[in-house]
Amino acid sequence: MDRYIALQVFRQVAEQNSFAAAGRRLGLSPAAISKNVAELEAHLGTRLFQRTTRRVSLTGEGALYLAHVQQGLDTLAEGEQLLCQAKLEPVGVLRVSAPLTLAMTQFSSAIPAFLARHPHLTLELDLSDTQVDLVRDGFDLAIRGSRELEDSGLIARKLTAMPYAVCAAAAYLERHGRPATPSELAEHHCIRFSLARSDVWTFRQQDRVETVPIDARYSVSSSLAIMDALRAGFGLSLIPRPYVAADLDAGRLQTVLDDWHTDALPIYAIYPSRHYLTPKVRAFIEFLQACLPPASSPAQKPGHQA
Structure with a gap:
């Protein structure tokens, strides 16, 4: 027995007071209508209709059951309608x-405009440098x-690549001098992003590569705090250049x-599956692509533990 079809048959027979009328409404034969009602009654272990050759009427149990069936089928129909709407436009809650x-530094100021364009969308934005399990x-x-x-x-779509720069306040450079080579960073006060996987900074200049172990006087898990320390003239730090663009x-x-460079950091949008990608996720990815510099390579999939 297909329970969903059987419930639709039961509802139509009850509302039409007729097996034949229910069959015409649902496009089923009289035999199929009778079979579904009989199987539903057998499943429930109770009689739902009183039948005569001239009319069909609900039993007391059938009338009680009908109210719940109507409510359940109407709720399912509303859910299907909402899903159809969600496939066409960004709706519901988006957790990012x-x-x-x-x-x-890159996109939070534009979020009110994004939400104004999508009035049926609610955004829950969790800001943290620690990785989450999606x-x-x-x-x-x-x-x-x-x-x-x-x-x-998981699916990883490249959004951009963040170039890095070593920078400091002018006051600090006046007191301590400007390093001419990466190795001279060992003589300076360095500020390190503590969530980085390595305490070594790697620099390239044509065919030369220099790696500098960083014995930082100040390690911190927030780039905003690093920016505060830089502005205060505490020391030098290797930091994504877009973060400090306004300060520069x-x-x-x-x-x-400036005649040395480090590898840029790829920035990815990570999501569970590319199948049935919802409009709300697609809209936010498009929003990010408009806020960030374009990526130099297309979407990728080996996924990412996030």
Whole structure:
């Protein structure tokens, strides 16, 4: 017995007071109508209709059951309608995890305009530099920076790559001088992002590669705190250049080692599956792509443990 069809048959017979009328409404033969009613009654162990050759009427048990069936079928229909709407436009709750500084410096100011364009969407944005488990923690999307994508079964779409710069305040450079080579960083006060996987900074200049172990006087898990320390003239730090772009433009900070470069950090949108990608997730990814510099390579999949 197909329970859903049987419930629809029961409802139509009850509302039409006729097996034949119910069959015409549902496009089923009289035999199919009778079979579904009989199987439903057998499943419930109770008689739902009183039948004569001239009329059909509900039993007391049938009338009680009908109220619940009508409510249940109507709720299912509403759910299907909402899903159809959700497949066409961004609706419902969107849960996103993103690094704090990336959001604050690159796209959080544009979120009110994004939500204004999508009035049926509710955004829950969790800002943290720690990685979340998308499935376990119930996130639709995570924004993460990683040079090594792990095969987790998740989808990773590259959004951009963040270039790095070594910078400091002019006051600090006046007191301590400007390093001419990466190795001279060992003589300076360095500020380290403590969530980085390595305490070594790697620099390249044509065919030369220099790696510098960083014995930082100040390690901190927030790039915003690093920016505060840089502005205060505490020391030098290797930090994503977009984070400090406004400070560099205003002259509050200056770059050093400009003839050396470090590898840019790829930024990915991570989500559970590309199948049935909902409009709300697609809309937020498009929003991020508009806020961030374009990626240099297309979407990738080996997934990412996020």
